[in-house]
Amino acid sequence: MSISSSAMYKFWLGNEYFDEQTREELQKIKDDPKEIEDRFYKYLDFGTGGLRGLIGAGTNRMNIYTVRRASQGLADFINSIGAADRGIVIAYDSRNMSPEFALETAKVFAGNGIKAYLFDELRPTPELSFAVRHLKAAAGVVITASHNPKEYNGYKVYGEDGGQLPLEESNKVLEFMNKIEDITCVKLMDKDEAIEKGLIKIIGKEVDDAYISKLKTLCVNPDIARSVGENFKIVYTPLHGSGNKPVRRILDEIGFKNVLVVKEQELPDKNFSTVAYPNPEEKEAFTLAIELAKAENVDLIIGTDPDCDRVGVVARNRDGEYVTLTGNQTGCLLLEYILSQKKAKGELPQNGFVVKTIVTTELAKQIAKEYGVELIEVLTGFKFIGEQIKLLDENGDKKYLFGFEESYGYLAGTFVRDKDAVVASMLIAEMAAYYKSKNMSLYDALMELLNKYGYTIEGIKSYTLKGKEGVDKIKDAMEKLRKDEITKFGTVQVAAVRDYQKGERYEISTGKRESTNLPKSDVLYYELQDGKSWFCIRPSGTEPKIKIYYGVTDNGIDEAKAKLEHVQTNVLGVVENLLF
Template sequence: MTYKETYKKWLNSQYVDEETKEELRKIQDEKEIEDRFYQELEFGTGGLRGVIGAGSNRLNNYTVGKATQGLADYINKNYSGEKSVSIAYDSRNKSKEFADRAASVLCANGISVNLFESLRPTPVLSFTVKHLKSKAGIVITASHNPKQYNGYKVYNEDAGQVTDKAAKEILDCITALEDFSCVKSMDLEEAKKSKLLNIIGENVDKVYIEKVKDLTIRKELVEKYAKDLKIIYTPIHGSGNIPVRRVLKELGYENVNVVKEQEKPDGNFPTAPYPNPEQPSVFKLALEMAKEVKPDVIFGTDPDCDRIGIVVKDSEGEYKVLTGNQTGVLLTNYIISSLKELKELPKNGVVIKTIVTSEMARKIADDYNIETLDVLTGFKYIGEKIKEFENTKSNTYLFGFEESYGCLAGTFVRDKDAVIGAMLVCEMVLYYKNKGLSLFDALTELYNKYGYYKETLVSLELQGKEGQEKIQKALERLRTSMKKEVGGVKISKAFDYKLSVEKNILEGSSNKIELPKSNVLKFILEDGSWFVVRPSGTEPKMKVYMSVIGKSQVDADDKSDKFNKSVMEIINEACK
């Protein structure tokens, strides 16, 4: 069916309300009509994510309803007896509306729903699925995307995001629905009376908060000195405000200063158009507050509170936002070294990172004889490994992180968790403060010991149907006609995750990659530098990750500038 035919189908459907049809009739730009209808909003391993609005390629009550009907069919097909789904939502526009819509569809299909009374972080939903023994979970969020976006993330009964096999089966159920007439719905008040809809809140929060606090490593240190730590925190208009402050308060951190202008939930993100803690601009107000407070640490969490960004003073006294890699290696080192000192480090411990995350973590873990595992980009794959360890007892999960500001300790959550991250960061800063060191000092010590690793991410925004086609063509060109060197340094290994092949270029040998297939390419050079190219799973972007190792900060900066320039010349040529 062409985009025009789908557009007309929506306009003529008796199941589409008049307000939605009016929104569609007002569109004058043919390109916009095409973009709204050239495809169904794609259901992938992260569920749905898209711009809010009318159309098959937008997030709205109809696309949410259809996705939920597909999920309901999948659950009823695969499970018998009583079945429940837990649902949470964040501060984004229409999040509550979409959560209610999903609940009404599930209840109409005989599946009971545990719906949070108000907004909650994504990791709380992950915890809730397992805690309440649900068969699946849904959280309405678009994480750190701009205000025009929202999303629909689906979790399996093990509390991790659905991975490839389950996502495909759910997609098959969605695709089998001929039109919106197949989507069932039930009045929520009727669902409550029928005991299909259960409103949840503090009864779950309390258990989650206690488990987070139990992850404290140096309990005596925190108990004695937490009150001395000066903290500035911004929830960036999101869902982290209450749980983060509650955990810190209950642990004894009395000096927590919250950025008032960013404290209240607001889906329009008035002070941060791109509410992403990796963007220095979101900390502008916090830095103004810092002039008076003079904090030991500043940190912020994104709208659904699964990512954390940290700001510290560097050696020149200037505030600097740490990268996700820097935060991750600091926490990796702190957790492993602390457990070793306390004689609690398990011999079969493992750290998990993604293929685009800093290799510095591996260097640190190796120093303690701790294994490091690589997984594909996406925390769902880390959650999958935690489940595997639970079944096989082969390893003890210690810590996992992504370069994109997400991390997780503990196993009662199966997704990145900025509530846990905030608690561990405060403990880590407190530990170094008691040793007379700042967090920047601690990072410098690690660089001096393990090498100056520097990572860079470049995102090429390629909107619409044409953009998606350009991304696919560029990856295919790189796959089939990649140069043998970059900036005068030979490529030693090439990883093609779509074909599941790892090639040793210098030796002329190859191995199978034992990871799920994904349209991602990685190239490692003789000097240890590397780059990865992949399409974003949540935004209309092609992402290029680059990494170098230097002998000093100056050397790393110089190498990075030259390497990045050479890599982007190759990428831009492939995009023509």
């Protein structure tokens, strides 16, 4: 255990600024130097995604004290640019400590003379993004750890444009945070005093109504929902999160009157008691929803994560089986639906563009090409999609049409600048109703899509390691991959490597090197020799996790599955040797 970790532990343990519960928690680990080291060897990382970590006592944990510290840094930044009079918007989800962290955040801003617009109850992350723009605030904060397990929480920061804070600005916030020498000196104002002085304002219905009103303008075929929606059954689960009210409201208001909610998962539950993991990417999260769908003879299931920025879809196939669609499949279905319908109506702009991340399916490129629409690739993270909206649509001469990432995040429209499961749920329901009017299910539509463009499938494997040792192992693995310039993984031969940390693409056969033209990031992307397949290795920026993404294309579904398995097996054989 380092001296600094030990000293910080003793400071927290012995200072009465920290509440009794915190000090009792720390007392229990007094004989566990490894645990003390992990909790105190650093402050929880603050990046463009803000904070995210385990809830608990310590500088490397999410608690009211690390939340106050982050809020003080953000407040100092806002004051430094003279934007205090515009205020900040604060939202939160259903997680453990979310309401408490949101209130502490508001109290810090009030203590620094900055008006805090605090939502009256849990709200989706995309509504926070909308509210920042709607209220013309200087920034926004949402307390959420998205779809992480119940032990986690987070602190996401948004800029004045409603997008996640850009790197330059997040670095400035971090500079202000690092200037805080004594965490006990953060400025706070009592809630009642702040409300009396107008420095905390509780918001709710007015923002809800404005948000829903804007969402309805994004319907592609408004008449479809009105004509089919009365009898079209949908099963919906909010997975105990913030999507319950807004998703049901938007579906009802555009015409879907037969939405069946999974009662066991309808209400907020900070422990997510009915699921092991509140993640709509996992089929297990839909167990109760599928049971309800079977009982009610329903073709479509929609599920949103706790902060309602990601959405998962389950569709029934011709054999009556319920099949979970991947984020890539749902994204491509939406992309094809939006572009084809706009083209049919003569509403597809010549200057239109769509955006995807580098680890999102290559099938999107073929769809965009089919409709003569520019496709732009960005680094992983929806903030980069939001940046393209600002750069090319808001400040440029192009028209944003749609953006998505493989991790179940989608966005239509420009009044929200982050992935939005509320608008995505609306469009998914409308799309399913459209295909229903043609006697097709979403699964049928997916098969038609693959027949049209080719059998492209993807996979992902992630490894979560523990604590500081896990972070170091992942770092060492990435360094070795770069140092050894590995170009053959088992029998899988690489044609080109994109090293986004170096900012270059290296073609192995010719030795040619060229710029990736993207910001630097700790990502290695490998193009395979068939010219259609790839895999990508990317450490998480918020936790000791490393992800390996894959994508392959072949002439048939069975051939594609076999190719994917071959690539995965060979790549993992190398990666696992580096990690374990």
